[in-house]
Amino acid sequence: MRDGESNVLNNVLDQFRRGDPATFDDAFETLFHLHQRTVFGWLMRIVRNPAAAEDLTVETFWRIYRAHARFDPSREFEAWARTIATHAALDWLRTQRSETELLLDVAAPLASDPAISAEIRRKTAAAFSRLPPKLRIAAVLAVVEELPHKEVAAALGISVTAVKVRVFRALRLLRKDLQRQGITP
Amino acid sequence: MNAHEEDRMKQLLKQALPPPGDTEPERDLWPAMLRRLDARPAPVPWFDWALAGGLAVFAVVFPASIPVFLYYL
Numbered sequence: 001m002r003d004g005e006s007n008v009l010n011n012v013l014d015q016f017r018r019g020d021p022a023t024f025d026d027a028f029e030t031l032f033h034l035h036q037r038t039v040f041g042w043l044m045r046i047v048r049n050p051a052a053a054e055d056l057t058v059e060t061f062w063r064i065y066r067a068h069a070r071f072d073p074s075r076e077f078e079a080w081a082r083t084i085a086t087h088a089a090l091d092w093l094r095t096q097r098s099e100t101e102l103l104l105d106v107a108a109p110l111a112s113d114p115a116i117s118a119e120i121r122r123k124t125a126a127a128f129s130r131l132p133p134k135l136r137i138a139a140v141l142a143v144v145e146e147l148p149h150k151e152v153a154a155a156l157g158i159s160v161t162a163v164k165v166r167v168f169r170a171l172r173l174l175r176k177d178l179q180r181q182g183i184t185p
Numbered sequence: 186m187n188a189h190e191e192d193r194m195k196q197l198l199k200q201a202l203p204p205p206g207d208t209e210p211e212r213d214l215w216p217a218m219l220r221r222l223d224a225r226p227a228p229v230p231w232f233d234w235a236l237a238g239g240l241a242v243f244a245v246v247f248p249a250s251i252p253v254f255l256y257y258l
Contacts, residue, residue: 032218041208048205057210058217065222124201143195144202171194172186185190185197 009034010073017071024068031077032061038078039085042155045145046089046137056092060085079154086137086155093133120183127177131170138166139174 015027039060043053063084064071071080128136134156141152142163153160178185186194244251 029215032215036214037209040210040214044205044208048202050207050211054210054214054217057214058221061218062221120197121201124197128198128201139198140202143198168186168191171191171198174198175186175190175194185193 013071013073013077016068017073019068028061028065028068031064035078035081036061039081042082042085043089046086046140047092052092056085056088059088059092063088082155083157087157090133090137093136120178123181123183124174124178124185127174127181130177131173135166135170135173138163139170142167143171 012027012030015023040053040057043056047053141147149160149163153163
């Protein structure tokens with residue numbers, strides 16, 4: 001980023017954080033337009049449902065709007081927004097019943113392993129949707145999206161060790177659920 | 186669960202949850218954001234709080250005034 005653009009962005013972030021009524025709304029709108037795609041994309045990776053991701057993007061920016069005074073200028077805005085979005089997604093997942101359409105109405109994988117039948121994939125997705133939301137988010141980001149544990153930890157506001165524990169617990173519970181259905185992964 | 190089983194579960198999970206597809210919103214979400222901002226409850230003006238506080242203090246200092254207030258309500 002050029003110095004001029006960087007200065008403008010820093011100025012916008014400063015206006016946003018200070019919350020001065022004369023400049024706050026414009027600063028917020030600028031930040032919304034700059035980051036709505038990133039926040040939406042992040043939420044899609046978690047909830048995998050475009051309608052829910054749209055609603056959650058608005059919810060995330062609503063939380064950002066209210067929490068402007070808590071924004072730490074030494075931190076990246078995008079990382080802060082990701083943390084807020086992750087918590088909004090977690091709250092949303094908690095309100096959903098298990099085995100919802102979440103994860104089940106998406107297209108078939110592009111390069112599926114022929115040894116894994118469509119039925120096993122469907123049952124795995126269903127079993128995954130029954131896991132506790134906090135385990136699901138850790139597993140989907142760390143295993144499916146293959147994000148570094150450090151990034152997942154920052155988004156969830158937990159330690160890297162806690163991410164590893166959550167991923168391990170998610171996989172173990174998933175395996176048990178599948179075994180109960182007579183599937184030996 | 187050993188390391189081999191863990192790797193196998195990871196593979197299975199990746200196969201079961203396909204890529205999320207389009208990670209760009211289909212439309213600009215700013216209009217939806219504006220609706221959300223407009224729906225926020227109207228803040229109570231500071232002078233309403235000051236008036237309520239003043240009345241409460243007055244009632245504590247002059248408790249005999251309470252029936253008079255109630256009479257005029």
